Amino acid sequence: xSRKIKTALIDLSGTLHIEDLAIPGAQAALEKLRxxxxxxxxxxxxRLRDCGFxxxxxxxxxxxxxxxxxxxxxxxxxxxxxDDKAMxxxxxxxxxxxxxxxxxxxxxxxxxxYMNRAFRLIKEKNAALxxxxxxxxxxxxxxxxxxxxxxxxGLEAVANVEAxxxxxxxxxxxxxxxxxxxxVDFSSAVMIGDDVDDDVIGAIxxxxxxxxxxxxxxxxxxxxxxxxxxxxxxxxxxxxxENKV
Amino acid sequence: xxxxxxxxxxxxxxTGVLYNSIYxxxxxxxxxxxEAVDFVREEDVITPAPVVAQYCREHELRPHLFVRDDVLExxxxxxxxxPNCVVMGEVEEGFSFDRINRAFRVLLNMPKPLLITMGNGKxxxxxxxxxxxxxxxxxxxxxSTNCEIVMIGDDLLSDVGxAQACGMRGIQVKTGKWRPDFEKLPVKPDLTADCLYDxxxxxxxxxxxx
Numbered sequence: 001x002s003r004k005i006k007t008a009l010i011d012l013s014g015t016l017h018i019e020d021l022a023i024p025g026a027q028a029a030l031e032k033l034r035x036x037x038x039x040x041x042x043x044x045x046x047r048l049r050d051c052g053f054x055x056x057x058x059x060x061x062x063x064x065x066x067x068x069x070x071x072x073x074x075x076x077x078x079x080x081x082x083d084d085k086a087m088x089x090x091x092x093x094x095x096x097x098x099x100x101x102x103x104x105x106x107x108x109x110x111x112x113x114y115m116n117r118a119f120r121l122i123k124e125k126n127a128a129l130x131x132x133x134x135x136x137x138x139x140x141x142x143x144x145x146x147x148x149x150x151x152x153x154g155l156e157a158v159a160n161v162e163a164x165x166x167x168x169x170x171x172x173x174x175x176x177x178x179x180x181x182x183x184v185d186f187s188s189a190v191m192i193g194d195d196v197d198d199d200v201i202g203a204i205x206x207x208x209x210x211x212x213x214x215x216x217x218x219x220x221x222x223x224x225x226x227x228x229x230x231x232x233x234x235x236x237x238x239x240x241x242e243n244k245v
Numbered sequence: 246x247x248x249x250x251x252x253x254x255x256x257x258x259x260t261g262v263l264y265n266s267i268y269x270x271x272x273x274x275x276x277x278x279x280e281a282v283d284f285v286r287e288e289d290v291i292t293p294a295p296v297v298a299q300y301c302r303e304h305e306l307r308p309h310l311f312v313r314d315d316v317l318e319x320x321x322x323x324x325x326x327x328p329n330c331v332v333m334g335e336v337e338e339g340f341s342f343d344r345i346n347r348a349f350r351v352l353l354n355m356p357k358p359l360l361i362t363m364g365n366g367k368x369x370x371x372x373x374x375x376x377x378x379x380x381x382x383x384x385x386x387x388x389s390t391n392c393e394i395v396m397i398g399d400d401l402l403s404d405v406g407x408a409q410a411c412g413m414r415g416i417q418v419k420t421g422k423w424r425p426d427f428e429k430l431p432v433k434p435d436l437t438a439d440c441l442y443d444x445x446x447x448x449x450x451x452x453x454x455x
Contacts, residue, residue, distance in 0.1 A: 110342050116376045119368065123375060136389040137349070146349050150385045157384030158367035158377055219353075 004188065005209065005240045008033060009177055011193030014139050014216020015233055021141070023215055025234040033237045063132045063167025064089040066176055067102060070166055076100035076128060079121055081109045081151075099125065103148050103155075103163070104132035110151060122159040129155055133167035135198060139217040168195070169202025178208075190245055192236045196222040209245050211236045249454035255284075255445065256408070261421015262441050266337055266371040273372075275420050277442035284445050293363035293398045294319045297332055300361065300397060308332040308361070309351045311344055330359040331386075336379055337369065345382060352390040360386055364398030370422040406432035414455055416444050 010016060016026050064086055071078055071093055079098035080087065083106045101118040121127035135147030152163040167173045178189055186207035193199025194216030203210040204226070211228040212218070213236055223229045228245055230236035239245055260266050263278045294316035301308050307324045310317065312334035320332075331348045352358040366378035383394055405415030409432070417423065417434035418441050435455060438444035448455050 112342075112376075116374070119377050119381075120374050123368075137353070144350060144353065145346055146385070146389055150349070150389045153388030154377065154381035154385035158381040 004243050005190045005245055006185070006188040007178065007181055007190070008240065009174070009189065009191045009203070009208070010233070011191070011195065011199050014194035014218075015192060015199075015213050018139055018216060019141050023232050023234070026232070029234040029237040033240065036237075036241050062089075063173055064104070066173055067104075067130060067132055067166045068093070070130065070164070071100070071102070074100075074128075076102075076130070078102040078130070079118060079127070080104075081114050081118060082106050082132070083109075098127060100128040100130055101155075102130045102132070103152055105135070105138070105148055107145065110146075115151060115155075119155060119159055122155060122161050129159070129161045129163045131163040131165045131167075133198065134163070134165050134169075135195060135217075137217060139194070144217060168193075168198040169205065171202075171206040174203055174206040174208060190240060192230075192233060194218050196225050200226050200228075211239060211245065249451060250414075252414075252448050252453045252455050256413075257282075257441070258421075260337070260369045261423075262418055265421070266369060266376075268371060268373060275440060277440060281440075281442040281445045284449060292316075294334065297361055297363055297397050298323060300395075301330070301332070306330045306359070306361075309348060311348045312363070329355060330361055331392075332361045332363075333379060333382065333386075334363045335369075336377075336382060337371075349386060349389060352386060352392050355392075358390045358392035359395070360392045361395045361397060365396045368422070375422065405434045409435070416455075418444055 010030075016023055016030070068089055070076075071090070077094050077096060077098050078090075078100045079095070080090065080102050082090075082102060082104040086104060086106075098121055101121055103118065106114075118127075118129075122129055129152065131148055131152040133147075134149035134152055136149045137144045138147045139145075152165075155161065156163055174186075174191070178186065187209075190209040190211060191199055191203030192211045192213060193203075194213050196212050196218070200210035200212045209228065210226060211230055212223060212226050213230050213232050214223070215232045228239065230239055257263060262275070263282070264272045264274045266272045294312065298319040300306070301320070301323055307326065307328050307330070308320070309328035309331045310320060310325060311331060312320075316334060328351055331352050333348065352360060360383060362379050362383045364378075365380040365383060367380045368375045369378045370376075383396070386392055387394055405417050408415040414435040415432070416436045416438065417427065419437065419439050420441070436444060436447065438447060
Protein backbone atom coordinates (compact mmCIF):
# COMPACT_ATOMS: atom_id res chain seq x y z
CA UNK A 1 0.00 0.00 0.00
CA SER A 2 1.64 3.29 -1.03
CA ARG A 3 2.01 5.88 1.66
CA LYS A 4 -0.03 8.95 0.97
CA ILE A 5 1.52 11.05 3.70
CA LYS A 6 5.30 11.37 3.76
CA THR A 7 5.80 14.43 5.95
CA ALA A 8 4.10 15.73 9.06
CA LEU A 9 4.17 19.20 10.57
CA ILE A 10 3.01 19.04 14.15
CA ASP A 11 1.77 21.96 16.17
CA LEU A 12 3.18 21.97 19.68
CA SER A 13 1.14 23.85 22.27
CA GLY A 14 -2.30 22.30 22.54
CA THR A 15 -1.50 19.37 20.26
CA LEU A 16 1.48 17.60 21.83
CA HIS A 17 1.42 19.31 25.21
CA ILE A 18 -0.29 21.92 27.34
CA GLU A 19 2.39 23.86 29.23
CA ASP A 20 4.46 21.15 30.93
CA LEU A 21 1.98 18.32 30.56
CA ALA A 22 2.13 15.95 27.59
CA ILE A 23 -1.12 14.94 25.89
CA PRO A 24 -1.70 11.36 27.09
CA GLY A 25 -0.18 8.78 24.75
CA ALA A 26 1.43 11.40 22.55
CA GLN A 27 5.04 10.32 23.16
CA ALA A 28 4.39 6.80 21.94
CA ALA A 29 2.29 8.08 19.03
CA LEU A 30 5.17 10.29 17.91
CA GLU A 31 7.56 7.35 17.85
CA LYS A 32 4.98 5.39 15.83
CA LEU A 33 4.76 8.30 13.36
CA ARG A 34 8.53 8.55 13.04
CA UNK A 35 8.71 4.96 11.90
CA UNK A 36 5.90 5.42 9.40
CA UNK A 37 6.88 8.69 7.79
CA UNK A 38 9.56 8.64 5.07
CA UNK A 39 11.44 11.64 6.39
CA UNK A 40 12.55 10.97 9.93
CA UNK A 41 12.74 14.60 10.92
CA UNK A 42 9.75 15.89 12.83
CA UNK A 43 9.35 19.12 14.71
CA UNK A 44 9.52 19.28 18.48
CA UNK A 45 10.52 21.31 21.46
CA UNK A 46 12.86 21.40 24.46
CA ARG A 47 9.86 21.47 26.72
CA LEU A 48 8.75 18.23 25.08
CA ARG A 49 12.04 16.62 26.05
CA ASP A 50 11.08 17.42 29.62
CA CYS A 51 7.73 15.75 29.01
CA GLY A 52 9.55 12.65 27.84
CA PHE A 53 9.67 13.23 24.09
CA UNK A 54 12.97 12.37 22.43
CA UNK A 55 13.79 15.16 19.97
CA UNK A 56 16.69 17.23 18.72
CA UNK A 57 16.71 21.03 18.68
CA UNK A 58 17.42 21.24 14.96
CA UNK A 59 14.21 19.37 14.32
CA UNK A 60 12.28 22.43 15.43
CA UNK A 61 11.22 24.91 12.83
CA UNK A 62 9.60 27.87 14.41
CA UNK A 63 8.13 31.11 13.34
CA UNK A 64 10.89 32.71 15.43
CA UNK A 65 13.49 31.65 12.87
CA UNK A 66 11.25 32.97 10.12
CA UNK A 67 10.92 36.26 12.04
CA UNK A 68 14.66 36.55 12.44
CA UNK A 69 15.09 36.08 8.69
CA UNK A 70 12.60 38.86 7.98
CA UNK A 71 14.18 41.23 10.51
CA UNK A 72 17.69 40.84 9.13
CA UNK A 73 16.51 41.04 5.52
CA UNK A 74 14.58 44.29 6.11
CA UNK A 75 17.18 45.62 8.55
CA UNK A 76 14.53 46.17 11.20
CA UNK A 77 15.57 47.39 14.65
CA UNK A 78 12.82 45.79 16.72
CA UNK A 79 11.03 46.61 19.92
CA UNK A 80 10.33 43.05 21.07
CA UNK A 81 7.18 41.98 22.86
CA UNK A 82 8.36 38.42 23.28
CA ASP A 83 8.84 35.92 26.03
CA ASP A 84 12.34 36.17 27.52
CA LYS A 85 12.93 32.54 26.57
CA ALA A 86 12.29 33.34 22.89
CA MET A 87 14.77 36.22 22.99
CA UNK A 88 17.82 33.96 22.58
CA UNK A 89 16.77 33.43 18.95
CA UNK A 90 17.32 37.14 18.36
CA UNK A 91 20.74 37.65 19.87
CA UNK A 92 22.86 40.18 18.03
CA UNK A 93 19.94 42.04 16.47
CA UNK A 94 20.22 45.81 17.03
CA UNK A 95 17.37 47.29 19.06
CA UNK A 96 18.37 50.95 19.47
CA UNK A 97 15.92 53.51 18.04
CA UNK A 98 13.37 50.86 17.05
CA UNK A 99 11.62 51.01 13.68
CA UNK A 100 9.60 47.83 14.11
CA UNK A 101 7.46 46.12 16.72
CA UNK A 102 7.79 42.34 16.95
CA UNK A 103 4.79 40.87 18.73
CA UNK A 104 4.69 37.26 19.86
CA UNK A 105 3.34 35.17 22.69
CA UNK A 106 4.48 37.04 25.80
CA UNK A 107 1.87 36.96 28.56
CA UNK A 108 3.94 38.95 31.10
CA UNK A 109 4.50 41.62 28.48
CA UNK A 110 0.87 42.03 27.47
CA UNK A 111 0.74 45.10 29.70
CA UNK A 112 -0.42 48.66 29.37
CA UNK A 113 3.18 49.84 29.27
CA TYR A 114 4.37 47.54 26.48
CA MET A 115 1.24 47.97 24.36
CA ASN A 116 1.31 51.75 24.56
CA ARG A 117 5.00 51.82 23.72
CA ALA A 118 4.26 49.67 20.66
CA PHE A 119 1.33 51.92 19.72
CA ARG A 120 3.45 55.07 19.99
CA LEU A 121 6.27 53.59 17.88
CA ILE A 122 3.83 52.65 15.12
CA LYS A 123 1.83 55.87 15.24
CA GLU A 124 4.60 58.38 15.78
CA LYS A 125 7.64 56.69 14.24
CA ASN A 126 5.90 54.68 11.49
CA ALA A 127 7.30 51.47 12.90
CA ALA A 128 6.34 48.24 11.11
CA LEU A 129 4.29 45.67 13.01
CA UNK A 130 5.47 42.08 12.76
CA UNK A 131 3.32 39.37 14.33
CA UNK A 132 5.06 36.08 15.00
CA UNK A 133 1.63 34.57 14.51
CA UNK A 134 -1.93 35.76 14.91
CA UNK A 135 -3.43 33.21 17.29
CA UNK A 136 -6.75 34.53 18.58
CA UNK A 137 -6.34 32.65 21.81
CA UNK A 138 -4.45 29.73 23.27
CA UNK A 139 -4.93 27.16 26.00
CA UNK A 140 -3.22 27.29 29.35
CA UNK A 141 -3.79 25.03 32.34
CA UNK A 142 -6.16 27.60 33.87
CA UNK A 143 -8.20 28.20 30.72
CA UNK A 144 -8.13 30.17 27.49
CA UNK A 145 -6.06 33.33 27.16
CA UNK A 146 -6.08 35.93 24.41
CA UNK A 147 -3.18 35.40 22.02
CA UNK A 148 -0.89 37.73 20.08
CA UNK A 149 -3.51 38.01 17.32
CA UNK A 150 -5.78 39.82 19.78
CA UNK A 151 -3.20 42.57 20.36
CA UNK A 152 -2.18 42.67 16.69
CA UNK A 153 -5.82 43.23 15.69
CA GLY A 154 -6.18 45.99 18.28
CA LEU A 155 -3.04 47.78 17.12
CA GLU A 156 -4.07 47.41 13.47
CA ALA A 157 -7.43 49.04 14.18
CA VAL A 158 -6.07 52.10 15.94
CA ALA A 159 -2.57 52.64 14.58
CA ASN A 160 -3.47 52.41 10.90
CA VAL A 161 -1.07 49.57 10.21
CA GLU A 162 -1.27 46.07 8.79
CA ALA A 163 0.60 43.40 10.68
CA UNK A 164 3.03 41.22 8.73
CA UNK A 165 2.32 37.71 9.96
CA UNK A 166 5.43 35.59 9.91
CA UNK A 167 4.10 32.31 11.20
CA UNK A 168 0.86 30.38 10.81
CA UNK A 169 -1.40 30.85 8.89
CA UNK A 170 0.98 32.60 6.49
CA UNK A 171 1.47 30.29 3.50
CA UNK A 172 5.18 31.15 3.37
CA UNK A 173 5.65 29.74 6.85
CA UNK A 174 4.34 26.34 5.81
CA UNK A 175 6.49 26.44 2.67
CA UNK A 176 9.61 27.30 4.62
CA UNK A 177 8.89 24.57 7.15
CA UNK A 178 8.53 21.91 4.48
CA UNK A 179 11.59 23.13 2.62
CA UNK A 180 13.62 22.83 5.79
CA UNK A 181 12.66 19.16 5.88
CA UNK A 182 13.80 18.70 2.31
CA UNK A 183 10.30 17.97 1.09
CA VAL A 184 8.51 20.36 -1.22
CA ASP A 185 5.69 18.04 -2.19
CA PHE A 186 2.76 19.61 -0.39
CA SER A 187 0.32 16.93 -1.46
CA SER A 188 2.10 14.35 0.66
CA ALA A 189 2.40 16.59 3.71
CA VAL A 190 0.01 16.97 6.60
CA MET A 191 -0.28 19.57 9.40
CA ILE A 192 -1.68 18.36 12.74
CA GLY A 193 -2.94 21.07 15.09
CA ASP A 194 -5.57 22.30 17.55
CA ASP A 195 -6.22 25.68 15.93
CA VAL A 196 -8.78 25.09 13.19
CA ASP A 197 -8.13 28.41 11.44
CA ASP A 198 -4.40 28.98 11.81
CA ASP A 199 -3.12 25.37 11.83
CA VAL A 200 -5.53 23.32 9.76
CA ILE A 201 -7.23 25.72 7.33
CA GLY A 202 -3.92 27.59 7.05
CA ALA A 203 -2.17 24.37 5.96
CA ILE A 204 -4.96 23.39 3.58
CA UNK A 205 -4.83 26.85 1.97
CA UNK A 206 -1.11 26.32 1.46
CA UNK A 207 -1.85 23.07 -0.38
CA UNK A 208 -1.18 20.54 2.38
CA UNK A 209 -3.49 18.17 4.20
CA UNK A 210 -4.67 19.06 7.68
CA UNK A 211 -5.91 17.16 10.73
CA UNK A 212 -7.72 18.99 13.51
CA UNK A 213 -7.21 17.56 17.02
CA UNK A 214 -9.82 18.05 19.72
CA UNK A 215 -7.35 19.04 22.42
CA UNK A 216 -5.84 22.36 23.50
CA UNK A 217 -7.79 25.35 22.26
CA UNK A 218 -10.25 23.23 20.25
CA UNK A 219 -13.84 24.35 20.80
CA UNK A 220 -17.02 22.50 19.97
CA UNK A 221 -18.14 23.54 16.50
CA UNK A 222 -14.62 23.87 15.10
CA UNK A 223 -14.91 20.33 13.66
CA UNK A 224 -17.61 21.50 11.22
CA UNK A 225 -15.08 23.60 9.35
CA UNK A 226 -12.72 20.81 8.20
CA UNK A 227 -12.82 17.23 6.98
CA UNK A 228 -10.13 15.39 8.99
CA UNK A 229 -10.81 15.48 12.72
CA UNK A 230 -9.18 13.34 15.42
CA UNK A 231 -9.73 13.10 19.17
CA UNK A 232 -6.06 13.83 19.83
CA UNK A 233 -2.58 13.49 18.35
CA UNK A 234 -2.71 9.77 19.09
CA UNK A 235 -5.75 9.19 16.84
CA UNK A 236 -4.33 11.60 14.24
CA UNK A 237 -1.26 9.38 13.89
CA UNK A 238 -3.50 6.34 13.42
CA UNK A 239 -5.38 8.19 10.68
CA UNK A 240 -2.11 8.84 8.87
CA UNK A 241 -0.86 5.28 9.22
CA GLU A 242 -4.21 3.90 8.02
CA ASN A 243 -4.12 6.24 4.99
CA LYS A 244 -7.39 7.85 6.05
CA VAL A 245 -6.24 11.42 5.43
CA UNK B 246 -24.09 92.91 16.32
CA UNK B 247 -24.07 89.13 16.55
CA UNK B 248 -23.83 86.93 13.47
CA UNK B 249 -24.21 83.24 12.76
CA UNK B 250 -26.70 80.53 13.76
CA UNK B 251 -27.88 80.00 17.32
CA UNK B 252 -25.89 77.63 19.50
CA UNK B 253 -28.24 75.85 21.87
CA UNK B 254 -25.91 73.26 23.30
CA UNK B 255 -22.34 72.10 23.52
CA UNK B 256 -21.17 68.50 23.17
CA UNK B 257 -17.89 68.14 24.94
CA UNK B 258 -15.23 65.55 24.58
CA UNK B 259 -13.64 65.05 27.98
CA THR B 260 -10.06 63.80 27.83
CA GLY B 261 -7.92 66.42 26.15
CA VAL B 262 -10.67 69.04 26.26
CA LEU B 263 -11.80 69.31 29.87
CA TYR B 264 -8.90 67.62 31.60
CA ASN B 265 -5.58 65.93 31.00
CA SER B 266 -5.25 62.26 31.86
CA ILE B 267 -2.21 61.35 33.96
CA TYR B 268 -1.15 57.72 34.51
CA UNK B 269 -2.38 56.30 37.81
CA UNK B 270 -3.78 59.60 39.09
CA UNK B 271 -6.97 61.63 38.85
CA UNK B 272 -5.50 63.80 36.13
CA UNK B 273 -5.54 67.57 36.03
CA UNK B 274 -8.03 70.09 34.70
CA UNK B 275 -7.05 72.02 31.61
CA UNK B 276 -6.81 75.68 32.68
CA UNK B 277 -10.17 77.48 32.79
CA UNK B 278 -12.19 74.43 31.73
CA UNK B 279 -14.12 74.62 35.02
CA GLU B 280 -15.10 78.21 34.15
CA ALA B 281 -16.11 77.08 30.67
CA VAL B 282 -18.38 74.41 32.14
CA ASP B 283 -20.06 77.08 34.30
CA PHE B 284 -21.75 78.13 31.09
CA VAL B 285 -23.49 74.72 31.13
CA ARG B 286 -26.08 73.39 33.61
CA GLU B 287 -25.22 70.11 35.32
CA GLU B 288 -28.49 68.55 34.19
CA ASP B 289 -27.51 69.21 30.58
CA VAL B 290 -24.39 67.05 30.84
CA ILE B 291 -24.99 63.71 29.06
CA THR B 292 -22.63 60.74 29.32
CA PRO B 293 -22.87 57.25 27.76
CA ALA B 294 -23.26 55.17 30.96
CA PRO B 295 -26.93 55.87 31.76
CA VAL B 296 -27.77 55.48 28.06
CA VAL B 297 -26.09 52.07 27.99
CA ALA B 298 -27.90 51.00 31.16
CA GLN B 299 -31.21 51.97 29.60
CA TYR B 300 -30.27 50.07 26.42
CA CYS B 301 -29.64 46.96 28.56
CA ARG B 302 -33.04 47.31 30.27
CA GLU B 303 -34.88 47.79 26.97
CA HIS B 304 -33.22 44.78 25.35
CA GLU B 305 -33.35 42.60 28.49
CA LEU B 306 -29.59 42.24 28.49
CA ARG B 307 -27.61 40.90 31.44
CA PRO B 308 -24.25 42.62 31.19
CA HIS B 309 -20.80 41.59 32.32
CA LEU B 310 -19.65 45.07 33.36
CA PHE B 311 -16.14 46.18 32.48
CA VAL B 312 -16.57 49.83 33.53
CA ARG B 313 -15.30 52.38 35.99
CA ASP B 314 -16.54 51.96 39.57
CA ASP B 315 -18.24 55.32 39.61
CA VAL B 316 -20.69 54.46 36.82
CA LEU B 317 -21.80 51.19 38.40
CA GLU B 318 -24.69 53.01 40.10
CA UNK B 319 -26.40 53.48 36.73
CA UNK B 320 -26.66 49.70 36.42
CA UNK B 321 -28.33 49.18 39.82
CA UNK B 322 -31.19 46.74 39.60
CA UNK B 323 -30.00 45.19 36.32
CA UNK B 324 -29.44 41.44 36.54
CA UNK B 325 -25.77 40.67 35.89
CA UNK B 326 -25.83 36.91 36.51
CA UNK B 327 -25.25 34.59 33.51
CA PRO B 328 -24.25 37.54 31.35
CA ASN B 329 -25.34 37.60 27.72
CA CYS B 330 -23.33 40.65 26.77
CA VAL B 331 -20.23 42.54 27.81
CA VAL B 332 -20.38 46.28 28.49
CA MET B 333 -16.99 47.89 28.10
CA GLY B 334 -16.41 51.44 29.22
CA GLU B 335 -13.30 53.52 29.10
CA VAL B 336 -9.98 51.86 29.70
CA GLU B 337 -8.15 54.68 31.44
CA GLU B 338 -8.87 53.56 34.97
CA GLY B 339 -9.20 50.13 36.52
CA PHE B 340 -7.78 48.58 33.42
CA SER B 341 -5.86 45.34 33.56
CA PHE B 342 -5.16 42.58 31.11
CA ASP B 343 -6.71 40.18 33.55
CA ARG B 344 -10.03 42.02 33.21
CA ILE B 345 -9.69 41.99 29.44
CA ASN B 346 -9.11 38.24 29.48
CA ARG B 347 -12.19 37.78 31.65
CA ALA B 348 -14.31 39.83 29.25
CA PHE B 349 -12.89 37.71 26.41
CA ARG B 350 -13.86 34.45 28.13
CA VAL B 351 -17.37 35.70 28.87
CA LEU B 352 -17.83 36.64 25.20
CA LEU B 353 -16.35 33.40 23.85
CA ASN B 354 -18.79 31.35 25.90
CA MET B 355 -21.85 33.14 24.50
CA PRO B 356 -23.71 31.54 21.61
CA LYS B 357 -24.11 35.03 20.12
CA PRO B 358 -21.34 37.18 21.59
CA LEU B 359 -22.40 40.81 22.03
CA LEU B 360 -20.13 43.66 23.07
CA ILE B 361 -21.49 47.10 23.96
CA THR B 362 -18.84 49.76 24.08
CA MET B 363 -19.04 53.26 25.45
CA GLY B 364 -17.39 55.13 22.68
CA ASN B 365 -14.97 53.77 20.12
CA GLY B 366 -11.97 56.08 20.53
CA LYS B 367 -8.76 54.88 18.94
CA UNK B 368 -6.56 56.56 21.49
CA UNK B 369 -6.72 59.12 24.25
CA UNK B 370 -4.04 61.62 25.07
CA UNK B 371 -2.32 61.23 28.40
CA UNK B 372 0.35 63.57 29.69
CA UNK B 373 3.11 61.07 28.82
CA UNK B 374 1.78 60.38 25.34
CA UNK B 375 -1.03 58.72 23.39
CA UNK B 376 -2.56 55.50 24.78
CA UNK B 377 -4.72 52.88 23.09
CA UNK B 378 -8.39 53.34 23.87
CA UNK B 379 -11.65 51.35 23.88
CA UNK B 380 -11.64 51.12 20.07
CA UNK B 381 -8.48 49.00 20.12
CA UNK B 382 -10.00 46.53 22.58
CA UNK B 383 -13.30 46.40 20.72
CA UNK B 384 -11.46 45.47 17.49
CA UNK B 385 -9.30 42.95 19.36
CA UNK B 386 -12.31 41.30 21.05
CA UNK B 387 -14.12 41.15 17.72
CA UNK B 388 -11.09 39.43 16.16
CA SER B 389 -10.81 36.84 18.92
CA THR B 390 -14.51 36.13 19.53
CA ASN B 391 -16.29 37.29 16.37
CA CYS B 392 -18.68 39.29 18.56
CA GLU B 393 -21.22 41.81 17.39
CA ILE B 394 -20.42 45.34 18.54
CA VAL B 395 -22.89 48.05 19.51
CA MET B 396 -21.24 51.42 20.11
CA ILE B 397 -22.97 53.98 22.29
CA GLY B 398 -21.06 57.12 22.89
CA ASP B 399 -19.91 60.47 21.85
CA ASP B 400 -16.97 59.61 19.67
CA LEU B 401 -18.73 60.20 16.39
CA LEU B 402 -19.70 63.59 17.70
CA SER B 403 -16.41 64.47 19.39
CA ASP B 404 -14.67 64.03 16.07
CA VAL B 405 -15.02 67.38 14.35
CA GLY B 406 -15.52 65.87 10.90
CA UNK B 407 -18.01 63.36 12.25
CA ALA B 408 -20.01 66.14 13.90
CA GLN B 409 -20.07 68.15 10.70
CA ALA B 410 -21.24 65.09 8.77
CA CYS B 411 -24.24 65.03 11.15
CA GLY B 412 -25.02 68.65 10.36
CA MET B 413 -23.50 70.01 13.56
CA ARG B 414 -20.80 72.57 13.86
CA GLY B 415 -17.43 71.21 14.90
CA ILE B 416 -15.01 73.12 17.07
CA GLN B 417 -11.36 72.15 17.32
CA VAL B 418 -9.56 73.01 20.54
CA LYS B 419 -5.78 73.05 20.57
CA THR B 420 -5.40 70.94 23.69
CA GLY B 421 -5.14 67.17 24.26
CA LYS B 422 -4.30 65.22 21.11
CA TRP B 423 -4.29 68.30 18.82
CA ARG B 424 -1.13 68.77 16.75
CA PRO B 425 -0.23 71.66 14.37
CA ASP B 426 -0.30 69.32 11.36
CA PHE B 427 -4.04 68.80 11.94
CA GLU B 428 -4.36 72.01 9.92
CA LYS B 429 -3.29 70.07 6.84
CA LEU B 430 -6.18 67.60 7.18
CA PRO B 431 -9.21 67.93 4.89
CA VAL B 432 -11.65 68.52 7.77
CA LYS B 433 -12.05 72.25 8.38
CA PRO B 434 -13.52 73.09 11.80
CA ASP B 435 -16.17 75.79 12.07
CA LEU B 436 -14.05 77.33 14.79
CA THR B 437 -10.58 76.74 16.17
CA ALA B 438 -9.69 77.91 19.67
CA ASP B 439 -6.73 77.54 22.01
CA CYS B 440 -8.83 75.86 24.67
CA LEU B 441 -12.39 75.06 25.65
CA TYR B 442 -12.83 78.25 27.64
CA ASP B 443 -11.80 80.43 24.69
CA UNK B 444 -14.18 78.60 22.35
CA UNK B 445 -17.15 78.91 24.71
CA UNK B 446 -16.31 82.56 25.52
CA UNK B 447 -16.09 83.45 21.79
CA UNK B 448 -19.52 81.95 21.17
CA UNK B 449 -21.02 83.48 24.33
CA UNK B 450 -19.65 86.91 23.40
CA UNK B 451 -21.27 86.49 20.00
CA UNK B 452 -24.68 86.06 21.63
CA UNK B 453 -24.41 82.28 21.55
CA UNK B 454 -24.15 82.24 17.81
CA UNK B 455 -21.52 80.73 15.50
